[in-house]
Amino acid sequence: xxxxxxxxxxxxxxxxxxxxxxxxxxxxxxxxxxxxxxxxxxxxxxxxxxxxxxxxxxxxxxxxxxxxxxxxxxxxxxxxxxxxxxxxxxxxxxxxxxxxxxxxxxxxxxxxxxxxxxxxxxxxxxxxxxxxxxxxxxxxxxxxxxxxxxxxxxxxxxxxxxxxxxxxxxxxxxxxxxxxxxxxxxxxxxxxxxxxxxxxxxxxxxxxxxxxxxxxxxxxxxxxxxxxxxxxxxxxxxxxxxxxxxxxxxxxxxxxxxxxxxxxxxxxxxxxxxxxxxxxxxxxxxxxxxxxxxxxxxxxxxxxxxxxxxxxxxxxxxxxxxxxxxxxxxxxxxxx
Numbered sequence: 319x320x321x322x323x324x325x326x327x328x329x330x331x332x333x334x335x336x337x338x339x340x341x342x343x344x345x346x347x348x349x350x351x352x353x354x355x356x357x358x359x360x361x362x363x364x365x366x367x368x369x370x371x372x373x374x375x376x377x378x379x380x381x382x383x384x385x386x387x388x389x390x391x392x393x394x395x396x397x398x399x400x401x402x403x404x405x406x407x408x409x410x411x412x413x414x415x416x417x418x419x420x421x422x423x424x425x426x427x428x429x430x431x432x433x434x435x436x437x438x439x440x441x442x443x444x445x446x447x448x449x450x451x452x453x454x455x456x457x458x459x460x461x462x463x464x465x466x467x468x469x470x471x472x473x474x475x476x477x478x479x480x481x482x483x484x485x486x487x488x489x490x491x492x493x494x495x496x497x498x499x500x501x502x503x504x505x506x507x508x509x510x511x512x513x514x515x516x517x518x519x520x521x522x523x524x525x526x527x528x529x530x531x532x533x534x535x536x537x538x539x540x541x542x543x544x545x546x547x548x549x550x551x552x553x554x555x556x557x558x559x560x561x562x563x564x565x566x567x568x569x570x571x572x573x574x575x576x577x578x579x580x581x582x583x584x585x586x587x588x589x590x591x592x593x594x595x596x597x598x599x600x601x602x603x604x605x606x607x608x609x610x611x612x613x614x615x616x617x618x619x620x621x622x623x624x625x626x627x628x629x630x631x632x633x634x635x636x637x638x639x640x641x642x643x644x645x646x647x648x649x650x651x652x653x654x
Contacts, residue, residue: 472486
């Protein structure tokens with residue numbers, strides 16, 4: 319419970335946290351709903367860095383760039399003000415996860431650094447927010463700098479330029495379909511499905527870096543109004559190819575046969591897809607060979623059961639040694 323000098327009751331008006339919302343975004347909305355300036359609100363949460371009027375004004379002006387962190391007592395203060403159990407806030411707001419809590423348990427402390435210590439602030443899909451009664455800008459704290467809203471066919475990212483409410487995908491249905499396929503892999507194979515998608519995404523990203531002017535990728539960039547060589551456009555334009563390649567990787571990982579002939583057949587299938595996509599096979603073969611090398615030995619079912627820590631699809635030991643179970647797609651891949 320809050321200490322002797324902490325808040326004793328919730329603020330009059332409550333707001334519901336959005337799943338995956340940044341703590342800073344939620345706090346801004348809670349303060350605004352109750353007619354409080356950010357500096358006045360923060361005085362109720364404890365002491366911290368950013369408590370000067372200049373810093374509070376900066377945070378209020380640039381919520382898309384900053385994230386708030388608290389220690390244990392600060393979390394209790396915030397939960398009291400929000401009228402929600404601390405555990406509920408921690409489930410909804412990733413910035414309040416135990417690993418992000420600041421040290422110290424004597425006094426309530428908060429910090430508001432200019433950049434999140436981990437992840438990216440991605441603008442929430444405005445239509446998703448509106449269905450939950452949120453009418454002001456809100457921000458997700460995401461491992462990657464982008465997210466697809468399949469329900470409203472929007473591409474949301476951490477761009478600070480217009481349009482900040484996301485890019486419409488109405489004319490790029492293949493991107494939405496790819497996202498649904500990625501979700502299916504995750505549902506079917508758990509963490510393993512997500513990590514194989516991460517592998518496929520890294521291969522496709524390598525292709526884009528070496529040949530960004532592939533017609534289908536240029537067309538997708540232009541369709542959503544972006545420059546074809548901007549770093550912002552890369553994850554969007556390669557999404558469909560990454561999703562299809564991930565399916566091919568799943569098929570290989572499901573097989574216990576990993577001899578030279580099996581590897582050659584898989585490589586031939588992948589290169590056939592590249593030709594369909596009008597990609598140059600010769601420079602694009604390298605990351606495929608790298609992936610095959612790391613997955614050349616099947617998982618040992620005795621040490622890695624089909625249902626368990628690595629999901630319902632055991633992954634090759636060469637993958638498990640390098641891929642992280644959490645973080646960005648780059649970190650979750652066995653490829654550099």
